[in-house]
Amino acid sequence: MEPLTFPNGQLTMAGNLFLPDGFDPQTSHPAVVVVHPGGGVKEQAAGLYAAKLAERGFVALAFDASFQGGSGGEPHHLEDPYARVDDVRAAVDHLQSLGYVDPERIGALGICAGGGYAVNAAMTDYRIKALTTVSAVNIGTSFRRGWYGDGPDAAAVPTLRAVAEQRTAEAARGAEPTYLPYVPTEPDENTPRDLVEAGDYYLTPRAQHPNAKNKFLFTKSVSRIFTFDAFHMVEDLLTQPVLVVAGSEAGSLWMSTELHGRARSPKKLLIVEGGTHMDFYDVPEYVDQAIAEATPFFAEHLAADDSAES
Template identity: 35%
Template sequence: MLPTEPENVSFTARGLKIAAHLYQASSDAPNRNGAAIIICHPWTSIKEQSPANYARVLTQAGFICLAYDAAYQGESEGEPRNLEDPYQRVEEIKCAVTYLTTRKEVNRENIGVLGICASGGYAPFATQTDLRIKACATAAAVCAGTMARRGYEQDSSNLDILHAQLQNAANDRDSDVTGKKVDIVHMLPEKYEDLPTDFPESFRDLAHYYRTPRGYHPRATNTCIPRSWDIMANFDAFAFNSMISPRPLLMITGTKAATKWYSEDAVAKAKEPKELFVVEGLTHADLYDKVDEAGTKLVAFFGKSLV
């Protein structure tokens, strides 16, 4: 089932126009007193993918939802294209809060955030210091900085690999003046059938979503420019999760998610009230579109937290 038809809106973050979808609560849903939830997309993704799936569940439960494309990606402004900047991403969440406070249908005291995948790092980071965010939830959370240092699966990468990526980032930056072409990073093969036989199962999980009709979208190119790595390299999303308290934190993962360790680490660094909710049988990418159980949990969480 599709979410309610969204309104095309926009807001500004660091001078860049951010393209967004605003979903109103379903007319037959419970009255949530203007509660609104910002839904933030994964790395290399867009608002029409997993955020729309969660918006469907949350709007049917009475919440207003705002989903948007990160700067440099999708329909939002920003050059160079396909840049992943954690600090810009965090700023966008805070600017999204500011935008929601201008909407007459939104109760500014009832604004929460849901971060998916890499935004599962950005959302807690923003919540740590933006006291206007009253509740924070994540699905399949990943810290982009930890991933750069340690890998998508726990300790599947190391600082030697990161050093090579930082050299590519330096070459990318030099290309602004030298004009020498630097290859863009393809996170996944273009077609699922092109996956090599030894492709890691954790990335095959992602490809099964992004590179098949299941989740494919032409604006989600699954590419990233190399200079992103020197911005991500020392980012640490969860180091100050204790600052979220006394506001509540919910982190959702799956028993089969290769990234489950991120949520476990993040919750361990938080203070009460906090909860790790693990969905039986789901992988990381399953939490992008198999949202019934996670959605039910989110409805209960935000229903209690945003009142």
């Protein structure tokens, strides 16, 4: 693994590049951009998947989102879906600049909200030749309708009114910015199981990292998140093959099945029996199943075009 930085417009992005065993810089390699969950950093689930992909022969790049982790951008702790989609494009830019990466053999793998961002990036960036989502979350739809997707989009209105009030307080009265947690710090009996498990992942030594602060700016993030739909026009714009992996017990499963149902490109849905949303972050039984599917999927769709070489 090599730590690195790469440009994203005026920002400097922090990444970790994972190289295959016996790496030969004189050879052209396939590569995968790995996109971390909302609130995550490259050292957590994204880095785990990148390392496992490198073990299987791919160059893999995990990076911190702009405004988060070790990457640049102010105000920090901003969750901006549109910026995060641009982050994926910038990561592809960087991979294409590396002489040992085949610029025509780049894929993307996204976890949780990173899955939704990877989908949205692939829909408008056909340099991404193949796509895998793991425990995919369409962050805008999830924020509006709730974790289980059983609420109406209009359920977002009270929160947006609160955003307006807070912006007034900050702009007119000099109030300090407020932050929301990505995962609940004090779950109760009404907290979805997945989010309780998310707290165990992010807030304990299991995967806690000093750059993952479990907070995002309330006013500046929410107004962007609530209008975002990662799957908008997916039927028409997603042309690349997609592998969708999720657990049968995940409260977020509905987003993976929606993506698979709406996509018209070559697609495969793997529902792993017994798996929850968070199991695919670091539980070996489930991570290994996701990687076992993603490896031949990427090998097939990122294969070298021998006819083009000849």
